[in-house]
Amino acid sequence: MDERLARLCLAAIAEPGHPAMAAAVSEFPATEVWAGLLGGPDGPLARRARAVDPEGLRARTHACGQRFVIPGDEEWPSGLEALAGCDPVAQLSGEPLGLWVRGGGHLGEATSGAVAIVGARASTGYGDTVAAELACGLSEAGRSVVSGGAYGIDAAAHRGALAGPTPTVAVLAGGLDQPYPSGHGALFGRIAERGVLVSERSPGEHPTRVRFLARNRLIAAVTQGAVIVEAAARSGARNTLTWAAPPR
Template sequence: MALCCAVEPGSLDATAAVAEHGAAAYLEALREPGSRSRWARRARVLDLEQVRRATRSNRLRFVIPGDDEWPDALDVLVSGEPVQQMGGLPFGLWVKGEASLAGLTERAVAIVGSRAATAYGQSVATDLAAGLGVHGVGVVSGGAYGIDAAAHCGALATATPTVAVMAGGLDSPYPPGNATLLQRIAGQGLLVSELPPGEHPTRTRFLSRNRLIAALCPATIIVEAAWRSGARNTVSWASACGRIVLAVPGPVHSAT
């Protein structure tokens, strides 16, 4: 838990150090007065008990590799190729919801796409998720506006558990406009984050979050995406993890 608080998700140098020296030794080294690591200050000022209290008060749990509900699918990140100088297995994950993370993602597909989706794209994402749900296949996405929200709604419409992997702490729903949807997801599926309560999304956190969405599922479907869309980053992660990538193009007159 301490490393997740001190180190930014997807840090290659931290991942390599933990692999070589172990988590406890690396954390101790960060706290040494002479440490010149960029994560040293965070490690020294960390109030871990406060994080634990926030975890409990928000009805979250912290899952680490080796736990029963840790998804084996994430292990591909140990040897997967970095994307934009990020990568590596998470040190742990905060989870909200009653279901097992490993259980829900065992039969699931990632559906991602543009936030500024067309009505056509949202309809396709909803129909895809609902169709998968009818066959007992869940959906993993990022909880964002547009295609993400449409995919989650499609799963919920068929009473199929869905997983939203977030880029900030689970104590503060993001985006705020999807707060009700995220609450429904937590009630019927799971919210997941590599970041502790109190942390807010940033551009790099969205990019590192995408590796979890891609790794959790054997296939990723992209529904509409502009050239610089974050959804295309998820596709890059899926390719780096050796996952299947499928695409639904947008209308020919649309930017997505």
């Protein structure tokens, strides 16, 4: 087993932002961490590891038209390295073990100088218009727009960016073969033509609250700035700014 396959397997069994897993892989090669789970004491992660078919997982990734990008790859966004030194937010921390990526764009290039536009799912028509116009202007200025692919402001930002020449990036909370929301299948297809879809979750995985929060830290880390167009006091979009606020 090589380092990429070991990271693929570890990312499949550990939730995004798992502090102990991130710490282990930062100290030891992923191949050693994986071997330790298979041959070590019983526990939740060890049981999940023993149930994984590594080659089957790799084949499923490729069959879904995805690639698995890891630290050190040319396509790996440099901003993600800052997550290794950040204080935990909502008990999440650490640089991702790897990312499942789909699309014709280059993830590293698409996130260089990128700006996040996020906000409420239950947005107003005015908010949608502002998000779309802002995203289109950024795209025309050569800056990629990164958002979470959700209804409301996220979708308006992606559509506005698609009207310009610069690819947009959607960071999703579930597997890329399970479009969420399901009503955005066509939108995600358009994004993937020139841009990139990204997730920390393996094919077949569905979003959860924790995965949405973990997704927000990626959006903050790969961008140079974040804009909230509309958001309620308890909106998840505010969590993105919590990650974006510390100096990097």
